Each structure stands twice: as structure tokens, then as C-alpha cells.
Amino acid sequence: MPKQDYYDILGVDKNSSKEEIKKAYKKLAIKHHPDKNDGNKESEEKFKEIGEAYSVLSDDNKKSRYDQFGHEGLRGASSGGGGGFGGFDFGDAESIFEQFFGGGGFGGGRGRSSGSTRREGADLQIKIKLTLEDIAKETTKKVKLKKHVTCSHCGGSGAKDSSSVTKCSTCGGSGEVKSVQRSIFGQFVNVTACSACDGLGEVITERCPNCSGEGRVRDEKTISIKIPPGVSEGQYITLSGEGNAGKRNGPTGDLLAIIIEQDHKYFHRDGEDIYYDLKLNIAEATLGTDLEVPIIGGKIKVKIPSGTQPGKKLMIKGKGLPILHGYGTGDMIIRITIWIPKKLSKKSKELFEKIGDINEIKPKTTDKGFFEKVKDIFF
Ligand SMILES: [Zn+2]
Ligand SMILES: [Zn+2]
Structure with missing residues (x-):
């Protein structure tokens, strides 16, 4: 170009x-x-x-x-x-x-770094495994975490004691270095963090023996993380200041707790709704019955009406998951399937043969099959 x-x-x-x-x-x-x-x-x-x-x-x-x-x-x-x-x-x-x-840009969003970034502790990420039961209510999870923490020996200064800290000779204790730059406008002064002391203005003459002058040590910490109800896979919670401690009292990083949803023995989740596949036997579907089905955190009695067809869905209002940061709860949806036995004893076989002779259990010729319905639409 x-x-x-x-x-x-x-x-x-x-x-x-x-x-x-x-x-x-x-x-x-x-x-x-x-x-x-x-x-x-x-x-x-x-x-x-x-x-x-x-x-x-x-x-x-x-x-x-x-x-x-x-x-x-x-x-x-x-x-x-x-x-x-x-x-x-x-x-x-x-x-x-x-x-x-005069610098600074607009709105102050791009302020010049004071140089503390080089001492900043890194962010940490952890995965939190939750069951649907956990997600249904507010939970608190305790997590063990290996991270950098402030050295208790020197309080994060990195110095052996107060007498082993001296003013930085490079910047004279200001933590800043001014350099004069020539530009098309003539000279101007550029201020940057002193690299000799990382902008602290002081240097250590004798290092803390516990942390070798870093001001932080590796340690294992247990922290509690409060998780709001209704979270889902891949969402994360930011715990500011729970990441790695910075070097020599630099800013502490953040901790990101990423939600992992565990598979459930019975349920399948779709947004706030919970699906449960219920298998009925032929007699239950035909005659109807009362039975108990699991819901999150318990059981519920369900009335199955006589003549229940496979594929029918029953909705139990409000027994799904709470809506994250919102009001209301999803529903539980029971999907009916009919279980057909593959093997029968001689006695059962005779019984089925007798039932098979009953006129009422024979599919009605007036019930159109799938292909006939399609024919009705297209021909
Ligand atoms: Zn130390
Ligand atoms: Zn300096």
C-alpha cells in the first residue's frame, strides 16, 4: 500500500x-x-x-x-x-x-505504571467441582492452595532487619529515574520506575534468610470460597487478593475459581431445568400408579395416570435449579419411557400370551401411524 x-x-x-x-x-x-x-x-x-x-x-x-x-x-x-x-x-x-x-490521556485510564507491576504476584486458577445439589443452594467450599504468601519473618520487606535496608543510590530513594529525551519538540523528561530498586527507593544490604530477599515464601493455605446458587460449568468467581503475594510487598494477584459441574447419577441439566428419565413397566403405564421419584436434595411423590404414553413429559414446577443472581427457579421435567422385558420365565410368558389375546391392548386401526400422518400432509 x-x-x-x-x-x-x-x-x-x-x-x-x-x-x-x-x-x-x-x-x-x-x-x-x-x-x-x-x-x-x-x-x-x-x-x-x-x-x-x-x-x-x-x-x-x-x-x-x-x-x-x-x-x-x-x-x-x-x-x-x-x-x-x-x-x-x-x-x-x-x-x-x-x-x-500534558499526558495521562483521557479519563485517566492509562495512567503511567509506577513500576509495581514487576513485583506483582501472579493470578492463580483453581477448579471447583460441584454437584447439582451444591449448585441448588449457596455453598461454601474449602480449598487447599499452594501459593506465595508474605514472608512472616521480614513482613514482606525481604530484608534481614531494619538496619539492612539502605537508600537506593541509583534513584536517590525516589524510586523513579528521570531520563531526558530529545524529540522534535526539543527535550522532555521521561520518568520511569528505577530498575535498581524496582521503584521501591531502597535496596537490601542483607537479605532475609527465610525468603532470600523475595519477601514471600511458598506455603499451603486453606481458603473458603462462597459460591452463589445457580452457577454453571465454565463460570468463574474472582477472589481479589487471594492469588500469589507479590515480591517485596508488591500487589497480590487474584484467584479465579472456575466452576466444573459433575455428572449426576439421575439428572441432566438444561439451563435452570432438570431432566429425569423415568422408566415405567407396561402395567404401570397402562394402569397408572403412584411412585416416588428423586428430586435434587430429596424425593417427591408423583401420580402416573392410567394410559400414560411413552415420550410423555410431566413437569414438576419449581423443582429445578435457582436462577443465578435472579429470582425464581427452573422446573423438573420427567420424561416417560416404557421398559419392555427382553427375557421372560415360562409362567410370565403364559401370562403375556393371555394378555395379548385381550382385544383392548391391540393397537387401534384408527390410530394413524407415522407414515399415514405424513401421507395426510403431503398427498
Ligand atoms: Zn523474609
Ligand atoms: Zn532506585
């Missing part, structure tokens, strides 16, 4: 004044700033383009090269070479922007 003209990008022309170019840049940069566009990839590209165009057109030397030779004129103009822009240093779009607006 050929590179777009810098004047076109900013919507100015060769005769525009420095002030006009500046104004045009400012307007476009605000419009396309990534913070304002929710990380939109196109805006981000546009924002970079605008920064690049401005960095050239606002610089007398680069502008005159560009006017004479176009994009080619900028190649190899600085050391390096071979990069995405042919080795030319255009500066970083974000820092150009910050020169204008």
Missing part, C-alpha cells in the same frame, strides 16, 4: 503555516486518540499516522526534505535503518500527543 501524503493526512497543504498545521494535528489527534475510541484498531492506526505526519511537517528540516523528495526523502535520515519507516525516527505518537496535552 503506498504511503498516504502527510499533507492529506492532516488536511493541510504545502502553504499552510506552522500554526495551521499544529491546529490541524491537535484536532485530529483528539478525535482519534485510542482512549477515546475504546482501543479501536483503525483509530489507533490513524492516530499513529497523524503523529507521524505531524512529526515531519512540524520540523523545518524534515518538511523541506519531504517537500522535495516525498517519503523517499526521509529514508535513512537517521541512524538505524531497515525499520518499518525505513529507519526514520518519527517519535512515538503517544509522546507527541502528551507534549500537547
Whole structure:
């Protein structure tokens, strides 16, 4: 793709004044700033383009090269070479922007890291196996967890004692290092966390023997996790601050408890509803009966009417699972199947033969079969 003209990008022309170019840049940069566009990839590209165009057109030397030779004129103009822009240093779009607006972006969402991230403890993940009985009510699960915890010996400082901590000589105790960067705007100061002390401002002369200076040790902890009713497979609960302790009192990571649903002996779950397959024998289905079926956490009496057909569904209202963070409960659905014996004793066989002679048990010719019903629809 050929590179777009810098004047076109900013919507100015060769005769525009420095002030006009500046104004045009400012307007476009605000419009396309990534913070304002929710990380939109196109805006981000546009924002970079605008920064690049401005960095050239606002610089007398680069502008005159560009006017004479176009994009080619900028190649190899600085050391390096071979990069995405042919080795030319255009500066970083974000820092150009910050020169204008004083940094921080919009809404403070992109605050500069204080450097604590390098000391941050990692997040942990665990799986929590739950039965449908667990899911039906609020449960608390106790979990044993191996993780980094703050060293009790040094309180997380990593130092042997208070006298074995000294001011960092690299940053003078501020935890920050200022570096002066030259840019198209002249010099500006870049503040980063001191790498010698990880931004703490102090270094350890003698390490804590218990944690070797890390400020944390591996340990096994038991924690209780409260799980709301109605959760389902794959959902997770975030327990903030229950992950690994950070190095030298750095921020603690989070613990993610991921829900795993165990198969049930009787039930099958579909959302909030519970399905149960009930097998009836021929006599029960024909004559009807009262029987007990399992529900979650107990049993319930069910009346099976005479003449119950296979495939019939009976609904028991409110005996499903509670709706997560909502009101109400799902239902239990009983699906009827008829169990046909494969083997019979001689005596039973004689009985069935007698029953078989009864006229009422013979399928009625008026009951249309499947194919006849299809014929009714299509012919
Ligand atoms: Zn320690
Ligand atoms: Zn330092």
C-alpha cells in the first residue's frame, strides 16, 4: 500500500503555516486518540499516522526534505535503518500527543505504571467441582492452595532487619529515574520506575534468610470460597487478593475459581431445568400408579395416570435449579419411557400370551401411524 501524503493526512497543504498545521494535528489527534475510541484498531492506526505526519511537517528540516523528495526523502535520515519507516525516527505518537496535552490521556485510564507491576504476584486458577445439589443452594467450599504468601519473618520487606535496608543510590530513594529525551519538540523528561530498586527507593544490604530477599515464601493455605446458587460449568468467581503475594510487598494477584459441574447419577441439566428419565413397566403405564421419584436434595411423590404414553413429559414446577443472581427457579421435567422385558420365565410368558389375546391392548386401526400422518400432509 503506498504511503498516504502527510499533507492529506492532516488536511493541510504545502502553504499552510506552522500554526495551521499544529491546529490541524491537535484536532485530529483528539478525535482519534485510542482512549477515546475504546482501543479501536483503525483509530489507533490513524492516530499513529497523524503523529507521524505531524512529526515531519512540524520540523523545518524534515518538511523541506519531504517537500522535495516525498517519503523517499526521509529514508535513512537517521541512524538505524531497515525499520518499518525505513529507519526514520518519527517519535512515538503517544509522546507527541502528551507534549500537547500534558499526558495521562483521557479519563485517566492509562495512567503511567509506577513500576509495581514487576513485583506483582501472579493470578492463580483453581477448579471447583460441584454437584447439582451444591449448585441448588449457596455453598461454601474449602480449598487447599499452594501459593506465595508474605514472608512472616521480614513482613514482606525481604530484608534481614531494619538496619539492612539502605537508600537506593541509583534513584536517590525516589524510586523513579528521570531520563531526558530529545524529540522534535526539543527535550522532555521521561520518568520511569528505577530498575535498581524496582521503584521501591531502597535496596537490601542483607537479605532475609527465610525468603532470600523475595519477601514471600511458598506455603499451603486453606481458603473458603462462597459460591452463589445457580452457577454453571465454565463460570468463574474472582477472589481479589487471594492469588500469589507479590515480591517485596508488591500487589497480590487474584484467584479465579472456575466452576466444573459433575455428572449426576439421575439428572441432566438444561439451563435452570432438570431432566429425569423415568422408566415405567407396561402395567404401570397402562394402569397408572403412584411412585416416588428423586428430586435434587430429596424425593417427591408423583401420580402416573392410567394410559400414560411413552415420550410423555410431566413437569414438576419449581423443582429445578435457582436462577443465578435472579429470582425464581427452573422446573423438573420427567420424561416417560416404557421398559419392555427382553427375557421372560415360562409362567410370565403364559401370562403375556393371555394378555395379548385381550382385544383392548391391540393397537387401534384408527390410530394413524407415522407414515399415514405424513401421507395426510403431503398427498
Ligand atoms: Zn523474609
Ligand atoms: Zn532506585
